[in-house]
Amino acid sequence: MGALSRMLRGRLSFRFIIMTLALLVLIQSIGFGVVQATVDRYVRGEVQHAITVAERVWNKLLVQNHQRLAEGAELLASDFGFRSAVASRDANTIASALQNSANRIGASVAILVDAQWQLKASSEETMRHFDNVQHLIEALAQTRAKEGEEAYLTALYEGDPTQFVIVPVRAPRVIGYVLMGFAIKPDMIAEASDLSGVELVLMSRSESNSVNVVASSTPLKEHFLRNIPGEYFLEDLLFDLPINDDTFVSMIHGQQVVGGYISLALMESLNEANQQFAELFHQYLFITAMGLVIFAITVTWLSRRVARPLEVLTHATSALQQGDYDVVISGTRREDEVGLLARSFDGMRKSIKQQQDTITKLAYYDPLTGLPNRLSFRNKVANLMRGGQYHSLSVITINLDRFKQVNDVLGYEMGDEILKATASRLLGISCSAHDKLARVSGDEFSVLVLPDSQPAMDVARSLLEKLNEPLEIDHTLIDLSASIGIASWPQDAAGCDGLINASQVAMYAAKKRTEDIVQYKQELMTSTPESLSLLSELRQAVVNHELRVYLQPKVSSQDNRVIAAEALVRWQHPEKGLVPPYQFVPFAEQTGFIRELTKWMIREIAAQWHGLQKGNDTFRVSVNLSTRDLMTTSFPEFLAQTLREYNIPASGLCLEITESAIMDDPSFAEQTLAKLSNMGFRLSIDDFGTGYSSLGYLKRLPVNELKVDQSFVFGMIENNSDRMIVQSTIDLAHNLGLDVVAEGVETEQMYQTLAALGCEEVQGYFIGKPMPVTDFKEWREEWNARHGLK
Structure with a gap:
């Protein structure tokens, strides 16, 4: 079996023979099967006719x-x-x-x-x-x-x-x-x-x-x-x-x-x-076997005639692979396809040696600046770590700020000139000699700092001072700055790749914090193998239908009617069981996957919305929107398409937005909320009182309700200050023509107090915990029966 497998992998002629014979056998087998099925149908038809007679x-x-x-x-x-x-x-x-x-x-x-x-x-x-x-x-x-x-x-x-x-x-x-x-x-x-x-x-x-x-x-x-x-x-x-x-x-x-x-x-x-067809099948099998033998002999003879010249070229290729560029390529004078292939091989043999030097240079050096590239820099760092000559090393990663803007405004040719000028400026510093400096990506440079030179922080300051000086290129004065990250071995990383990666993490932290220089710390590492695995699992959770919709009821404080519910996502993991939202929702917001979760949630609610309706009044379902949802220009169109697909009125959904989501970009948020309001959606400000919203923006936003954060509701019975905050929020909302929803209601006293203060809707564990949709319907029937409602 092993010998046959090696022959199939190694010899084209043998594979050609086997595949051709296999195709013929397949065709004959199909034909035999068709004949067999036809005969069987005929026989059964005759048998049934005989039985009828x-x-x-x-x-x-x-x-x-x-x-x-x-x-x-x-x-x-x-x-x-x-x-x-x-x-x-x-x-x-x-x-x-x-x-x-x-x-x-x-x-x-x-x-x-x-x-x-x-x-x-x-x-x-x-x-x-x-x-x-x-x-x-x-x-x-x-x-x-x-x-x-x-x-x-x-x-x-x-x-x-x-x-x-x-x-x-x-x-x-x-x-x-x-x-x-x-x-x-x-x-x-x-x-x-x-x-x-x-x-x-x-x-x-x-x-x-x-x-x-x-x-x-x-x-x-x-x-x-x-x-x-x-x-x-x-x-x-x-x-x-x-x-x-x-x-x-x-x-x-x-x-x-x-x-x-x-x-x-x-x-x-x-x-x-x-039995009458047995002889026919024997003759069919005999003819098929004889045809296979004749066909195999013919195909083998043709395969050898075609494959022999290719075998000669294969031997020449092996010689080229071993570095023998003087090998003689036979068959170059033939006029057929094999001759064309032989001449191509001979031309390749002549050009390979010329290309080797160029390839080696391109593999280890940046063609624009002439500096070592990422591979060369990595090999140098790895060799120094393995050599044992040094017991510590530091890597400085430099990234030019606003370089993309320069490329977009001044063009890529000017960008290339800036990179070359930056490389020359860095080479002019004694601590970043040619063998210690590398261009590792588009606008990113790395510097190797040995323990016998200046401390890495001093080197970074020197580099930053030099880079902060304006560049003059083609009579254009360009002012650039840089973000610098520092990591050291063995304190920050155990290996070469970990050290380079740590310095890049520190550099990105400097860019994010708008700091000039950042020394690597473990807490800067936000993406871990576990978090990457979690993102992959989240994607699979959507595909494999592992996510669940839970509903927490909202009740009118005036007549105890269940008039709405807040939709919450839960993850039924096949191995970990029910994963609480705090373990994956913040991560989804951080990675941007929250947009997919929101779309999944809205589609699921739309699919079940009609089943939640009862009576003549529209039963609303609230959905939480993140900052990324609010800042996505295509989000309103997605909502409109979903409403059309499931035949749902926009008033059947309430979109809840946190204060922080609005204040990240108030102008854009105001435009998006205006579109959603014009489409007929009910809009709610969630966690009101915990953010930094401006009342000036609040009075312009087309929202319909405010949700008082549960932190104030929890303490309003014992703490008079919290009670005053709740009272003031309700009065403010009513003065602005808004309804008020209080969350976190856990006792009947809280419920009665909020009703007395004029709060329209309440939700919390006193009313009902989040529950699956089927359980919610049963709970609503029990609640209505308990309060004498229909």
Whole structure:
């Protein structure tokens, strides 16, 4: 197996042969499968046709027997001597006539009953001594009366399915009835099987559950004697029945008769039906095998002719790989595709050596400034760490501020000149010689500081002082500044990559804090492998439907009606269980993934909004928006599209925005809120009183309500200052025409106090905790029932 795998990987010609043969085998297999399926359909069709014919043959035999019985019974009933014997009650003459008539037409039994259906005589004298005969007669009479005089009568007589006919004896009025029965015996089953070519099985089960089987073959009789499911007698079935090593297409007709149940099975062997096609399949397989052999020989010969020149070029390629650029490339004079390939290889051989020097320089040096690049700088730092000559090292990372702005305004050519001038200026400082300085990215430089030179902080100050001097390029004075980060080994990192990364983290911290120089500290590392894993898990949580919507009810403080709910996100982690929001929502806000969470939340609420409505009033659902949502220009259009998709009015949603989100960019926030208000959304200021909002902005914002932060609600009962803040907030909101919602209501006293202060809506654990949507609906019904609401 391993040798075959190596050949498949290594030789094109062998792969070509195998793939071609495999394709041919696949095509032949598909063809074989199509033929097999067609033959199978044909065979099954023929088998079902044969069964249908056999059913007609069987019915014809039954009709013939019925006619013969009816004719014999009528002949006997019309015989003058028999009628006279019946009239005179001559028992011996009647019995003899019944027996002779039954023998003449091959009936199993002949019976005479009077007009009241009482047994008077029979062809078998012993019959009169059995009590169940009278029961049989009465059952046949009832069936005849129910189904008509011409009805086919079938009964179980002495365990055998028996056809009966009933003919009245008139003299001239009806003085009795002749009943003649014909037992269905194996010879009749065999005759029907011979005529139709189909196996027949007649099964019967008496009311005492005794079973009798008559079959056209012994194996079938033995099989059905071992196993006759009850549904065989009650239903019409068509199915495949495995018996021994054969499969029979079986049609079963079950019916209830007098004295029990009978069931007729018509069966045809699939193995016998397929036998006529066996030779065809053998011929097909033989032709296919011969075709594969011939095709394999032909393909192998063609593959060798094509692959041989390529093998020669492969050997030449191996020599080039080993550095032998003087190898002779054969076949360059050929005019075909192989010759073209050989000439291309020869041209490649001549240019590789020239390119090697250029590649080496490009791999380790920046072509713009001539400084070592990131790879070269990293290798130098790593070698110094491994060499053991120094026990500490520092790396300074420098990033030019506003460089992108310079590129956008003055053009990339001017940007390149600035980078070259910056490199020259840095090289002019003794502490950043050419072997210690590198350009590691677009506008980022790194400096290696050894312990035998100045301290890293002093070096950074020298670099910053030099970089803060204005640059004059093409008579243009350019004023740039820089952000600098410092990290040291082994204090801040254990390895080369960690040291360089730590210095970059410090540099980004300096840029973010608008500081000039920042020394690395562990707390600067905001992104960890765990946080990256959390972001990946959050993305999968949305895809795998692991997030859940929880609702916390809002109640009107005036009449206790549940008029709204705040939607909150929960994460049902498959391994960690229910993850609380404080463990992932702040991280989502930090990484920007909060935008996806908000969109998911709004779509989920929209999908379930109609199911939350009750009565004529619109039930609102509140959604929290983050700063990133508010600052996304496409967010209003997303909301409009969602409303259209789910046919929801904008008034059905309330968008809650924190003060801090508004004050990050008041002008842009005001524009976005105006769009949302014009669309019909209800807007709410969340956590009011904890931020730094300006009342000047507040009076211009198109909001509808304020939410008093729970920190004030918690303390308003014990702390009069908090109570005054809550009272002032409510009064301020009412003066501005806004409603007030208080959150964090945990006691009835808080609830009553807020109602007395004029707060319109309240929410908190006293009302209800956040709960899944289904639980919320049940809770609302219980709340309404408890407060006498509909």
